[in-house]
Amino acid sequence: MLEAVTTVLSPGVLLMIAIAAAYGLFVGAIPGLTATMAVALFVPFTFDMDPVPALAAIVTLEATAIFAGDIPSTLVRIPGTPSSAAYTDDAYALTSRGDGARSLGVSLVFSVCGGLFGGIVLIFAAPALAQVASQFSAFERFWLAVLGLSSAVIVAHGTLLKGLFALLLGLTLSTIGLDEIHGLERWTMGSPDLIGGISFIPAMIGLFGLSEVLRNVLTPEAISRGVMQDYTNIVRDAFRRLRARVSHFLRSSCIGTLIGILPGAGADIGAWVSFAASKKSSKKPEEYGKGSMDGVGDATAANNSALAGAWVPALVFGIPGDSVTAIVIGVMMMKNLQPGPQIFEEQPELIYGVYFTFLLANIFLLPLGYLAIRAGRRIVQIPKRILLPAIVVFSIVGAFAINNSTFDIGVMLVMGVLGFILERYGFPIGPVVLGIVLGPMVEKNFMQSMIAADGNLLGFFARPGAALLGVVTLLLWGGSLGLAIWRRQGRSENRDQAAP
Amino acid sequence: MPHLRPTAPAAALTVLAALLLGGCAGDDAATYPSRSAFIVCPWAAGGGTDNVSRFLARLLSDETGQSFSVINRTGGGGVTGHEAGARAEPDGYTILTITVEIAMMRHRGLTKISYKDYEPVMMINRDAAALFVRADSPWKTFDDLRRDAAASPGELRGSGTALGGIWHLGLTGVLMAAGLAPDAIRWVPSEGANPALQELVADNLHVACCSLPEASALLNSKQIRCLGVMADERVGRFPDVPTMKEQGVDWTLGGWRGIALPGGTPRRVVERLESILSRIVSGERFLTYMTQQGFDVAIQGPEEFRQTMAADDEKFKRLLRESLGSEIDIPGPWFFPALLLGGLVIIGLALAMHGVPASGQARIAEVLGAVVFYFLLADSLGFLITASAVALYLLKRLGNTWALSVAVTVLVVPSTYALFGKLMKVPLPMGPIPW
Numbered sequence: 048m049l050e051a052v053t054t055v056l057s058p059g060v061l062l063m064i065a066i067a068a069a070y071g072l073f074v075g076a077i078p079g080l081t082a083t084m085a086v087a088l089f090v091p092f093t094f095d096m097d098p099v100p101a102l103a104a105i106v107t108l109e110a111t112a113i114f115a116g117d118i119p120s121t122l123v124r125i126p127g128t129p130s131s132a133a134y135t136d137d138a139y140a141l142t143s144r145g146d147g148a149r150s151l152g153v154s155l156v157f158s159v160c161g162g163l164f165g166g167i168v169l170i171f172a173a174p175a176l177a178q179v180a181s182q183f184s185a186f187e188r189f190w191l192a193v194l195g196l197s198s199a200v201i202v203a204h205g206t207l208l209k210g211l212f213a214l215l216l217g218l219t220l221s222t223i224g225l226d227e228i229h230g231l232e233r234w235t236m237g238s239p240d241l242i243g244g245i246s247f248i249p250a251m252i253g254l255f256g257l258s259e260v261l262r263n264v265l266t267p268e269a270i271s272r273g274v275m276q277d278y279t280n281i282v283r284d285a286f287r288r289l290r291a292r293v294s295h296f297l298r299s300s301c302i303g304t305l306i307g308i309l310p311g312a313g314a315d316i317g318a319w320v321s322f323a324a325s326k327k328s329s330k331k332p333e334e335y336g337k338g339s340m341d342g343v344g345d346a347t348a349a350n351n352s353a354l355a356g357a358w359v360p361a362l363v364f365g366i367p368g369d370s371v372t373a374i375v376i377g378v379m380m381m382k383n384l385q386p387g388p389q390i391f392e393e394q395p396e397l398i399y400g401v402y403f404t405f406l407l408a409n410i411f412l413l414p415l416g417y418l419a420i421r422a423g424r425r426i427v428q429i430p431k432r433i434l435l436p437a438i439v440v441f442s443i444v445g446a447f448a449i450n451n452s453t454f455d456i457g458v459m460l461v462m463g464v465l466g467f468i469l470e471r472y473g474f475p476i477g478p479v480v481l482g483i484v485l486g487p488m489v490e491k492n493f494m495q496s497m498i499a500a501d502g503n504l505l506g507f508f509a510r511p512g513a514a515l516l517g518v519v520t521l522l523l524w525g526g527s528l529g530l531a532i533w534r535r536q537g538r539s540e541n542r543d544q545a546a547p
Numbered sequence: 548m549p550h551l552r553p554t555a556p557a558a559a560l561t562v563l564a565a566l567l568l569g570g571c572a573g574d575d576a577a578t579y580p581s582r583s584a585f586i587v588c589p590w591a592a593g594g595g596t597d598n599v600s601r602f603l604a605r606l607l608s609d610e611t612g613q614s615f616s617v618i619n620r621t622g623g624g625g626v627t628g629h630e631a632g633a634r635a636e637p638d639g640y641t642i643l644t645i646t647v648e649i650a651m652m653r654h655r656g657l658t659k660i661s662y663k664d665y666e667p668v669m670m671i672n673r674d675a676a677a678l679f680v681r682a683d684s685p686w687k688t689f690d691d692l693r694r695d696a697a698a699s700p701g702e703l704r705g706s707g708t709a710l711g712g713i714w715h716l717g718l719t720g721v722l723m724a725a726g727l728a729p730d731a732i733r734w735v736p737s738e739g740a741n742p743a744l745q746e747l748v749a750d751n752l753h754v755a756c757c758s759l760p761e762a763s764a765l766l767n768s769k770q771i772r773c774l775g776v777m778a779d780e781r782v783g784r785f786p787d788v789p790t791m792k793e794q795g796v797d798w799t800l801g802g803w804r805g806i807a808l809p810g811g812t813p814r815r816v817v818e819r820l821e822s823i824l825s826r827i828v829s830g831e832r833f834l835t836y837m838t839q840q841g842f843d844v845a846i847q848g849p850e851e852f853r854q855t856m857a858a859d860d861e862k863f864k865r866l867l868r869e870s871l872g873s874e875i876d877i878p879g880p881w882f883f884p885a886l887l888l889g890g891l892v893i894i895g896l897a898l899a900m901h902g903v904p905a906s907g908q909a910r911i912a913e914v915l916g917a918v919v920f921y922f923l924l925a926d927s928l929g930f931l932i933t934a935s936a937v938a939l940y941l942l943k944r945l946g947n948t949w950a951l952s953v954a955v956t957v958l959v960v961p962s963t964y965a966l967f968g969k970l971m972k973v974p975l976p977m978g979p980i981p982w
C-alpha cells in the first residue's frame with residue numbers, strides 16, 4: 048500500500064496526472080468528444096509508459112471529463128457527455144437566472160466528493176463487490192435498464208403521461224437500424240446510413256442544443272446580452288451546501304457506486320436514478336426540472352462515484368463494465384498484466400496505485416475544475432447574437448466528430464427540430480435521450496431473458512437479484528400511478544365541493 | 548488552322564491539369580505515402596479491432612514519417628465501416644481494417660459489398676473459436692457436452708455474439724461436424740464475447756463460444772474451462788487447451804483481421820503498402836505487442852488473403868443458411884417497435900383528450916390525423932374498433948361530455964357497419980371481432 052502511494056506520488060506520475068486532468072477537462076467540455084474517445088486516443092501514448100502512470104492517466108482523464116461535461120451543459124444547454132443529460136435542464140435554468148456559476152460550483156464540489164467516495168469504496172470493498180457483480184445476468188440488467196427509464200419519466204417535469212410519451216419516442220428512435228438480436232434491418236428504408244442507427248451523441252446535441260437555438264431566434268427580444276453570473280465564493284458555498292446535505296450526498300454516492308459496479312450500467316444511469324431518488328425525497332420536488340440546485344448536486348455526485356465502480360469487475364474478473372474499462376484491460380494486457388483475482392496477490396502495488404489515483408485525480412480536479420469554470424465565465428457574457436451562431440457551428444462539428452459522418456449532422460438537425468416541437472408542447476427532452484441510450488439495453492436483455500426463461504415471464508422474477516430489482520421497479524410505477532390518480536381524485540372532489 | 552489554336556486561359560488550364568494529374572500520379576506511385584492517411588476501423592473504440600488498428604497506425608506513422616490516424620465508423624454490425632472502406636477514394640490514403648464479417652454480412656442481406664470490392668493488402672491476425680463452460684460444470688471434454696446436447700437437443704444454451712455472428716457460426720459448425728443438429732445447443736444472441744462470458748459466470752448460460760484471448764482472464768483465474776479450440780493445432784499461449792481435431796471432430800473456424808484498400812487502388816500503391824507492412828509485422832515491437840494482447844499473428848500476402856476471403860465467403864454462406872434456418876422462439880424483430888408504437892398511440896390519444904380545447908388549426912390537424920389513424924390501422928384492427936376510436940375521439944374533442952360521446956359512438960358506428968357492411972355488402976375490414 049505504502050509502496051503504491053510512493054509510486055503514484057513520484058514527480059513523473061504526478062505530472063502525468065496533471066496533464067491528463069487538463070486533457071480530460073478539455074475533452075469533456077467539448078460536446079461530441081467523449082471520455083471513451085479521449086482514452087482511445089491516449090492509448091498509443093501508453094505503449095512506451097510504465098503501467099502505473101498509464102493507468103493513472105486513464106483514471107484521471109475519465110474523472111475530469113465526466114465533470115467537465117457539466118460546463119457546456121450548464122452554460123449553453125449542450126451536455127458535454129451523456130452523463131450530464133439527467134440534469135441539463137436544471138443546470139441551464141439556473142444559468143438563465145444568474146445562478147449558473149453557483150451551479151457549476153456545486154457540480155465541481157459534489158463531483159469531487161462523489162469521486163472520492165467511489166474511490167474509497169473501491170479500496171475497501173472491491174473483491175466483495177465483484178462477487179455481487181458477477182451474479183448479474185440478463186434478467187438483472189433488464190430490470191436495471193427499466194429502472195433507469197422509470198426514473199427518467201418520474202423525475203421529468205410536466206405530466207407523467209408526457210414524460211412517458213417522450214420516453215416511448217426515444218425508445219422507438221433507438222429501434223432504428225440493424226436489430227442485432229435477429230440480424231434484420233428496421234425502419235432503414237434501404238438507406239445504408241440508417242443501418243448504423245441513430246447515434247445518441249448527435250441526437251443529444253440536437254435535442255438539447257439546437258432546439259434551444261431555434262427557440263431563441265424565434266423571440267427577438269431574447270437575443271440580448273447573456274445573464275450575468277455571480278462568481279463570488281462559488282466553491283465555499285458549494286461546500287456549505289454539501290455539509291447541509293450530507294445524508295443526500297451519501298445516498299447519491301451509494302446509488303452511483305452500486306450502479307457503476309454492475310456490468311453494462313454506468314455513470315449515465317447512475318445520474319438518472321440518483322436524480323429521481325433526490326426528487327422523491329426532496330421537500331421541494333416542484334423545483335426539479337426547472338432549476339433545482341439540490342438535484343444537480345445529487346446527480347453529479349452519483350455520476351462521478353460510478354466511475355470507480357466500473358473498474359471493479361474489470362480488475363477482478365477481466366470483464367469490462369463499460370467501454371473505458373474495456374480499453375483499460377487492453378492496456379493492462381499490453382503491459383503483461385492479466386486482470387483477474389490473482390493480480391491482487393501478484394501486483395498489489397499496481398492495484399492500490401490505481402485506487403490511490405482515484406483519490407488523487409479527484410483532488411486535482413478541485414483546483415483545475417475551478418479554473419475551467421472561470422474560463423467558461425466569458426461564454427455567458429457573450430451577446431446571444433454572437434453566441435448562437437457559434438453554438439450552431441459547435442453543434443455541427445460535435446455531431447460530426449463522434450463518428451466522422453455527415454449523416455450524423457442530419458440526425459442532429461432532425462432531432463433539433465423534434466426537440467423544439469416537443470418543448471413547445473410541454474414535453475420533456477431528457478426521457479427522449481435516455482430512451483435512445485437505454486433502448487438497446489432494454490430490448491437485448493429482454494430477448495436474452497426470454498430465451499433463458501423459455502418464454503415464461505415469471506422467469507423475470509426467478510433469480511433473487513432480478514426479483515428484487517423487478518419488485519422495486521413495479522413498486523415505483525405502482526406508487527407513481529397511484530399518486531397521480533389519488534391527486535386527480537382529490538382535485539375533482541375539491542371541484543365538486545366548490546361547485547355548489 | 549485558327550480553329551485548333553486554344554485560347555490562352557484554356558491552355559493554362561490544360562497545362563495546370565496535366566501538371567496536377569502528373570504530379571499526383573508520380574506522387575502516388577513512387578513516394579507513397581506522401582501525406583497523412585486514415586485507417587477506417589468498422590468497430591468501436593476500445594475493442595480488439597480498434598486496438599490492432601491503433602497500434603498499426605502508430606507503427607505506420609513511425610515507419611513512414613507520415614501521420615496515420617484511426618477513424619471509427621461503427622454500427623450496423625460492421626456494415627457502416629466496411630462500406631466506407633470500400634467506397635473511399637482509391638488513392639491509398641484511406642485504409643480499412645477489414646474483418647471476417649465481410650464474408651458474412653452479404654449473405655445476411657445487409658449489404659451488397661463483398662471481398663471483391665477491395666484490394667486485399669495483408670491478413671494480420673486470426674483467432675480461432677473455442678468453447679467454454681463454467682469450471683463447476685459437469686463437462687470436462689467436448690464429448691461430454693456433445694453427449695448431453697444430443698440427449699436433449701435445445702435444452703442447453705450458448706452465446707458469444709449476435710445471431711449469425713462469427714462465434715454463432717463456430718458453434719453451429721462444430722455441432723454439425725460432430726453429427727448433431729445445428730441448433731442442438733440454442734444460441735442466445737448477445738452483444739459480444741464479454742456480455743456472454745458475464746452470463747456464463749452468472750450461471751445463466753451453459754456454453755460460451757468466443758476466441759481464447761477474449762476469455763483468458765476468466766480462464767486463468769479458473770472460473771471457466773475450455774473444452775477445445777477450433778484450430779489446426781494448439782494455440783501457443785494456451786498449450787493445455789486441446790483442439791477439436793484431437794477430440795475427433797474435424798472442424799476449424801476463426802475470426803480474422805487484415806488491411807485492405809478500396810477496389811481500384813493502383814497496383815503500385817498496394818505493393819508499397821504491402822512492403823511497409825511486411826517490415827512492420829516482422830519487427831520485434833509488433834510481435835511483442837500481439838503476443839501480450841493474446842492475438843494470434845497470422846500473416847498472409849495479398850493473393851493468399853484474397854483466397855482466404857473467397858473461401859470463407861463460401862463457407863459462411865453455407866453455415867449461415869444452417870444457423871439462421873432454425874427458428875428461435877422469441878418475439879420477432881418488430882415486437883418491441885410495435886409495443887412502443889402502440890404505447891405512443893394510446894398515450895397520444897390520452898394526452899389529446901386531456902389537452903386544452905384545441906384552436907382551429909389544431910382541430911384541422913386532429914380531423915386529418917383521425918383519418919390517417921383509420922387508414923393505417925383499419926386493416927389490422929377492423930372497422931368496428933378503428934371507427935369507434937375515431938368517432939369517440941372527435942366527439943370528445945369537439946366538446947361533448949364523455950357520456951354523450953360514448954352514446955353517439957355506440958349508436959352510430961355499429962349501425963353504419965350494419966348499413967354498409969351487411970346491407971350493401973361493402974367489404975369493410977373485419978378485424979378480430981367476428982360480426
